[in-house]
Amino acid sequence: QVQLVESGGGLVQAGDSLRLSCAASERTFSSYNMGWFRQAPGNERKFVAAISWNGVTTYYADSVKGRFTVSRDNAKNTVYLQMNSLKPDHPAVYYCAAKSGAAIGLRVEREYDYWGQGTQVTVSS
Secondary structure, eight states: OOOEEEEOOEEEETTOOEEEEEEEOOTTGGGSEEEEEEEOTTSOOEEEEEEOTTSSOEEEOTTTTTTEEEEEETTTTEEEEEEOSOOOEEEEEEEEEEEOSSSOOTTOGGGOSEEOOOEEEEEEO
16 A cells, blocks of 8 residues: 655745645655646546556646656656646646556546545645
């Protein structure tokens, strides 16, 4: 069982930056592919970014390419989501998730095995 704890959310203004962190309890964290998803009230959870278990490959939703960067520090059992040039948007909860096995299907919510409780991000205009 992998426990994931997100942090770093908050209220920021449009154009600001924010870095989310997701700490994992599992010592075998380095074997998990990690993803970030966001969910606004009343909407389905949507893919934001993902990184392969070895950090070699990253994936991004088209809407965040060039603004967001996903990274990981396997020594700290932590994955990060650096969000720059944030756009005004409805409040959303950002979730991190862990997927065992091959680094495929990382854009697909149902492929993930474990989820954190989420951290809320609100970007005001």
